[in-house]
Amino acid sequence: MARPNEEVAAVLQEYAGLLAITGQDAFKARAYEKAARAVAGHPADIGRLDEADLRQIPGVGRSIAGKITEYLETGRIPALEETRTQIPPGVRELVAVPDLGPRKAMTLHRELGVSSVDELAAAARAGRVRDLKGFGERTEAHILHGVELMRQAGDRILLDAATGIAGEIAAALREVPGCADCAPAGSLRRMKETVGDIDILVAARDPGPFMEALTRLPLAAETVVHGDKKTSVRTSAGLQVDLRVLPPEAWGSGLLYFTGSRAHNVRVREIAVRHGLKLSEYGLFDAETGKPVASAAREEDLYAALGLPWIPPAMREDRGEIAAALRGELPGPVTVDDLRGDLHTHTDLTDGVASLEDMAAAAARRGYSYWAVTDHAPGLAMQRMTDEKILRQREQLRALARRHRGMRLLHGAELNIDEHGGVDWPAEFLAGFDVCVASVHSHFGLGRREQTRRLVRACENPHVHIIGHPTTRRIGRRPGIDADLDEVFAACARTGTALEINGSPHRLDLRDEDILRARRYGVRFAVDSDAHSTAELDQVRYGVGTAQRGWLTTDDVINTWPPARLRRFLRKDRARAD
């Protein structure tokens, strides 16, 4: 059973959203939001905490602790259910449209009866939105554009959500007697940034019990297909889950086939055809006789039978991986185990939910050789950072270092790149940090030349080591800024500035195609979690998946390097001597 923290956080978040829409005390809504974040990021399983323990979580007081207990015991919160009856479910979805907040969503519902994103799009297209008080033609156009953005992400879900659901299903299916193996395949296994449906593969003699088990899972709201070879269900959120069961001797060929991508499979099958063979999900066969020519139990053996090394799933996109493999030049991509540290994390000094001590301890538990805390700099006004606060944190960190002999504690900051490419602090002050990440958090609408210029200038700053989430896109919410990335890549290579691969599943920035391009310039990368809680340190797995999709090796990724080599890189001017 998964930790209930996420489920409770979602319920609190929903309540916060409803309170905001109903126009109640904004501070109350914010209090629930804060509690939701704290619960999601709380290291302990809240299902094991009593009310007094719950109140120890920052942001959780008497009222919220009571509601959490109520929910854990009965699965319900009457106050929430009461509020739900006032707002149709579709209205809450409206705030997912960029530029639409709770107030406008409520106005649209009250004045036009809009209660879903589809109805909103229809009203905007019909020109009925522009006449509302506080709205206008431009707002109407923004709304349509926002809906379009959401549609582009389509019904696809983010990698972390897909990973969670697939993990839950796989765990349940592994409990079914006769299960020899079970794993997610498809775009999830390839670590694509979003996942359209979930493919699960099982190795077993008798498919029946697995098909049955899938349809009986609590999250299976509806059965779409129920057969011997394949069963599909849909979750209440509309996500389709496909289950295939194959005999154990076809596990490898099944995994290969259902992992895809389709384009990669076509290429592999072409090679088989050239060898007079036929590759399917059931194995590798002689095209003439139909006799199996290789063991199909493992992917490795099938690739080998075709003269290929095993190709990591994240690289199976028909982007030249097969040609590279045939030449013996396929890079061995970076793995989570290769990471020796994390260079972008936050604490509760700014918008994180865990203390410096807890974050350091969690990083140490991951076995890191080094770890950087990089809280927000003063330019992001809402975080209220000051020189005094960051210097006090530095002292705390230095003191804490005595408790972490095996892990080097680096003091850093996440600077804000202003519209001209400047950052928050002057050089003398920046020189006091061990590592500086610089990120864009404002002025998303500048023109291409200005955006390029500010990023290049940030690279040229000798105290900026890493450009954080370089395009600043939010998947399904906001496109990246319009900059000439090639010029930025060249500047990074020239100045010895690393580009971040931000592991937050909402960002995954840089994205895979841009990484492939950037590495040709000789750019180095940092795969970071951007964790705002101890649990989020694990987000590096999605960053690593993205790095693999960009063919990066340990040599490309600075936080796989031993401390001495990293230290040389952080002395920026001498980085190219490496």
Next chain:
DNA sequence: GCCGTTTTCGGCCCGACTGTTTTCAGTCG
């Protein structure tokens, strides 16, 4: 609704930007 080496009441996450306004509401990071 939460929280307290300035407070058990009165603060809380501030400032910029956008579009719709004619002084400001709403949204975002």
